[in-house]
Amino acid sequence: MSEPLLQVKDLNQHFKVSRTFTVKAVNGVSFDIYPGETYGLVGESGSGKTTIGRSIIRLYNPTSGSVIFNGREISGKLDRDTEGMLRRDMQMIFQDPMSSLNPRKKVADIIGEGLDIHKRHANAAERDAAIGEMLDKVGLSKSHAERYPHQFSGGQRQRVGIARALIMNPKLIIADECISALDVSIQAQVVNLMKDIQEETGCAYLFIAHDLSMVKYISDRIGVLHLGYMVETGTAEEIFANPIHPYTKSLLSAVPFPNPELEKRRHPLAYDRKAEGVDYAAGTEHTIEGTHKVLATDAELARWTT
């Protein structure tokens, strides 16, 4: 395999709320993303999946651990050159397109902001051409450039969000719940668009979502998070065909299938970490096979695999 595009090693992200209380949002999370692949992060709300995305792109300053992107360390203090590289080559698509687009700016200026900041164009005509081309690519028309975000529907707004991320021609796009706010029929359109773009530009995605069937569909590899720990990671097939960790199992059992005869008979598995006495902090990473890894102590692993 080639060099990973992004290497996250032992990432910790803690937030000090008061003198006596610190929220440990992310604890010792490690994973790699290779060029052109899609890595899915799943977990319930509060599991730290969004925090990981935001720590990587440096909306937060990681407490400890290392993040290597494009062969450069980006978790510590950033020098000018590295920051420029990071802001160009890594982009983010946010969950709610309405609150992530400036309502007072025209779509052309929202999409073109990155170009302006990084001085990626020689003159105004070149800039407008680039924006027009990008609008085409995400399925909007050039005439949309002069409109404001409120004049679009939800799905179209998310396309603007995607166009804004893509115009810098990034190597990695962090998609944070970017389809959860959309209707089912629109979700499929946006997912197809993201897949097409990946095929064309070869960018990698960090796809953060709570909808497991969508994550399974779009991702090559998946990481399952719970309470800030990465409890299980592996290829989509490995995780879904052979889940080891009881949390993963309970998560999979809770996904409703669009199959009424079966769904009415299925009952979700309960998972109570305290009752089962699972201690995440004591667990170490165990390799099951290939890239399939589980966080567990030796005793726990023995119990789960028998």
Add this chain to the structure above:
Amino acid sequence: MEMKNERTILQINDLDISFKTNAGVIHAIRGVNIDLQKGETVAIVGESGSGKSVTMKAAVGLLDANATVNSGEILYRYVDDAGKETIVDLLKMPKKQLRNTINGSHIAMVFQDPMTSLDPTMTIGKQIMEGILLHKKVDKQAAAARALELLELVGITHAEARMKNYPHQLSGGMRQRVVIAIALASDPDILICDEPTTALDVTIQARILELIKEIQARLKLSVIYITHDLGVVAKVADYVNVMYAGKIIEVGNVNEIFYEPKHPYTWGLLAAMPDLETDDDRLMSIPGSPPNLLHEPKGDAFAARNPFALAIDEKVAPPMFKVSETHYAATWLLHPDAPKVEMPQELQARIARALKDVEEYL
């Protein structure tokens, strides 16, 4: 006032509602018919803006001030305080009377976001007691005892201590349980759940749905679910109404809708959602976006997004064609003269797979 049969508890006939806005009149509900039988669960599925919430809000008198009911009736059969069975039209009832006699005590509603439907300044015990004291002639002690009983019914542990908690001290799933307890406080006949689990995690969602099912069986409730999640529908519903642009475009029992859908929109909805075995390169998606009902479409509202649209779709809206006793769909494709159109390959494969799974499981 007549109802279709003895067991019908709620019957919506030809409901038609429009909203006056600054931009013009929005014709949001365009002739909706829904039946609910006693003890059964009906789901209303649709995208945002399809009018699914508005329909049920009309039934409980919660329509916004700019709404006008152009026509239609919502018949409701219940046993009144005197013990006599009566049928009323909820749309004709004065609002005050509706509040005093029907809402809460006979028809209760659970909303999407438990944080905004609870009062943050009141303990949850008080909030549950509020409804009991209002609707039943009981004293405070009895109401408190009943509130405790309800908290236990919805699966909240240490109920006694929880009574004194405020909503912010509870997790999302716990809060939604409290909302359900409040809805159940005065023994309603009908529970309307408007996206009850959309704001919750899948693991919590599964538990809340199981809880509602269990309570429904125990208390013989009739339940209406409003949702956009077909997985949820598969889990809970007996009958499904698929709604698009203010109309019911397909109705049937849950197996008919999932295994033999007839309307292209239902095909699109089912195919757009990947199941755990989907490995096609592309998801089948419905092109375009829902119509703006400010400009009411001529003919079939779905025609513009429908790859199977016929010439007539642009001119005349299709009536409901009968497929079976319980299954109806509003698409010209079911007309005897229409060309034969099969549902898309991907969906056929998916349904075959689903049926095979069922066989293996049984």
